[in-house]
Amino acid sequence: MSSSASPPSPPLARLLDGVADVVQGVRGGRSANDLLAACPPDLRPGVQALAFDTMRRLGSVLEARERLAPKAPPPPVDGLLLAALALLWPSPTPAYAEHTVVDQAVHSARRRVPAAAGFVNAVLRRFIRERGTIVEAALRTPVGAYNHPLWWIERLRRDWPGQWQAVLEAAAERPPMTLRVNARRSTGAAYVQRLAQGGRGARLFDDPMLAGLAVVLEAPCPVHELPGFADGEVSVQDAAAQRAATLLLGEGAAALRPGARVLDACSAPGGKAAQLLERAEIDLLALDSDAQRLVRVRETLDRLRLVADVRQGDAREPARWWDGRPFDAILLDAPCSASGIVRRHPDIRWLRRPEDIHRLAQVQDQLLAALWPLVAPGGRLLFATCSVFKAEGQDRVDAFLQRLGPGAARLDPASPGHLLPLADNRAQTPTRRAAALQDGFFYALLHKP
Numbered sequence: 090m091s092s093s094a095s096p097p098s099p100p101l102a103r104l105l106d107g108v109a110d111v112v113q114g115v116r117g118g119r120s121a122n123d124l125l126a127a128c129p130p131d132l133r134p135g136v137q138a139l140a141f142d143t144m145r146r147l148g149s150v151l152e153a154r155e156r157l158a159p160k161a162p163p164p165p166v167d168g169l170l171l172a173a174l175a176l177l178w179p180s181p182t183p184a185y186a187e188h189t190v191v192d193q194a195v196h197s198a199r200r201r202v203p204a205a206a207g208f209v210n211a212v213l214r215r216f217i218r219e220r221g222t223i224v225e226a227a228l229r230t231p232v233g234a235y236n237h238p239l240w241w242i243e244r245l246r247r248d249w250p251g252q253w254q255a256v257l258e259a260a261a262e263r264p265p266m267t268l269r270v271n272a273r274r275s276t277g278a279a280y281v282q283r284l285a286q287g288g289r290g291a292r293l294f295d296d297p298m299l300a301g302l303a304v305v306l307e308a309p310c311p312v313h314e315l316p317g318f319a320d321g322e323v324s325v326q327d328a329a330a331q332r333a334a335t336l337l338l339g340e341g342a343a344a345l346r347p348g349a350r351v352l353d354a355c356s357a358p359g360g361k362a363a364q365l366l367e368r369a370e371i372d373l374l375a376l377d378s379d380a381q382r383l384v385r386v387r388e389t390l391d392r393l394r395l396v397a398d399v400r401q402g403d404a405r406e407p408a409r410w411w412d413g414r415p416f417d418a419i420l421l422d423a424p425c426s427a428s429g430i431v432r433r434h435p436d437i438r439w440l441r442r443p444e445d446i447h448r449l450a451q452v453q454d455q456l457l458a459a460l461w462p463l464v465a466p467g468g469r470l471l472f473a474t475c476s477v478f479k480a481e482g483q484d485r486v487d488a489f490l491q492r493l494g495p496g497a498a499r500l501d502p503a504s505p506g507h508l509l510p511l512a513d514n515r516a517q518t519p520t521r522r523a524a525a526l527q528d529g530f531f532y533a534l535l536h537k538p
Contacts, residue, residue, distance in 0.1 A: 100193065102194075104139055108136055108143060109171075110168065111136065111140040112147070113168030115144065115440060117164065118440065121144065125140070140172075141435050142175060143171060143175040144438075145435045146236055147175075148232040148234075148238075149233045149236055150174040151171065151232065151233075152230050153174055153233075154174060154212075156226060162205065165202055166201065166202050170212060173191070176190045177213065179220065191210065191214060195209055198210075235257040235258070236257075236261060244443075245478075249477070249509065260435070264327070265526055267294070267305050267325070267327050268304040269304075269325075269326040269364060271322050271323060271324070271367050272367045274317070277299075277301045277303060283317075284306075289308075290306070294328050298332050298335050298336075299332065300334075305526060321393040324389075327528045328528075329429070329528045333361045333422070334361070334367075336471050336505075336532055337469065344369075349369075349418060350418075351417065352420070352463065353373060353375045353376065354376055354421045355424060356375035357382030359390060362375045362386060362390070362397060363395055366395040367393065372398075373397040373398065374398045375397045377402075378402065378404070387399055404421070405456055416463055419463065419469075420470075421471065423456050423472065424449060425449055426481060427475050428441075429475045429508075429528050429529025432528070433528070450481060450484070453474070453485050457472065465537070466537055468537050469501075472531075472533045473530065483506060483531070490535075496538065501536060508529060510528050
């Protein structure tokens with residue numbers, strides 16, 4: 090065999106072990122990213138792909154498992170069952186043959202909980218025999234049909250009565266891989282041509298808000314395969330997130346002056362800070378309360394050869410880090426439920442709890458109240474969340490403006506407001522195409538008189 094031959098794929102039983110651990114961990118309240126980081130490197134790509142598919146289908150397979158085994162088995166067994174049921178779910182292009190899934194799940198069970206091997210075998214074989222009836226029953230429930238917790242479904246229905254189903258269905262799609270070309274190094278059109286020369290299909294994102302710098306790949310790939318990535322010519326960033334720079338920096342007569350003082354208040358992992366520095370000559374303070382996540386910010390800026398003042402601090406407590414000089418512009422990309430990016434992080438919907446939304450809204454209120462006094466007269470603050478819930482978007486801005494009183498702030502009419510992850514990323518869109526191109530987001534640009 091030549092040295093260039095691809096290594097053999099890991100046995101499905103080993104992958105199922107890893108997927109079961111991820112499913113069990115997420116249902117116990119742990120992030121899938123943290124769980125995957127503990128996965129052996131040779132298994133991680135396969136485990137992540139299968140685990141994310143399971144997370145996208147978890148509502149359906151939970152409903153199915155409850156019909157097959159009303160009394161939930163121990164978590165190590167349940168995680169394995171749910172992963173195997175996701176692989177056995179009806180699909181026009183199944184990843185594995187039925188007998189392979191059952192056989193390898195039983196092998197995995199013998200390692201995880203040997204006494205449960207017979208139980209796993211019986212449950213999976215019964216599912217295959219009665220699949221049509223069980224699937225039909227599961228899909229008649231809201232959780233089984235939309236693969237989100239019931240509270241999430243009900244909140245979306247209240248917030249977006251005309252679009253809630255489309256938003257839930259869009260979350261089942263695999264997201265596109267969207268790139269941001271470094272404006273200091275190239276243009277989006279030139280990078281598309283460069284990709285084509287290397288045999289990789291891509292197209293420019295046709296939206297003036299993205300300044301001709303957003304590129305959508307026809308197929309995702311590892312970042313190390315992107316030409317110029319290591320040298321800072323391109324970064325991975327969703328198109329919805331890329332709107333931040335144009336909104337905050339402004340254009341034409343409204344553009345920030347060179348050398349303007351800018352605060353990125355919740356900066357980690359640093360994508361928006363880097364984008365601002367790529368697009369303008371500004372004096373940027375990148376602030377975050379998490380020292381470990383600030384490491385990512387520094388790594389991102391180093392790769393892109395950009396310079397900022399990177400500092401640890403809680404944006405809600407300016408007295409601990411602010412030098413008293415006002416900012417011409419502040420980006421507040423606030424902590425939120427991340428309900429707009431569940432296509433990319435399908436575990437989020439199963440980690441969040443209803444009470445989280447109220448808690449996060451309180452944090453957002455605190456951040457707005459603390460940072461608004463730091464904006465210079467004539468300056469601006471861009472409030473952003475990657476959420477589709479109105480409680481983390483329009484409701485927060487409305488409440489903030491009401492607390493400030495008349496004339497204390499002006500909401501820019503160019504503010505996009507809520508952007509839903511639908512075909513054209515607008516809340517009023519009644520339909521979507523098969524793959525929406527942007528994540529869900531909220532933006533409100535506030536000006537100080």
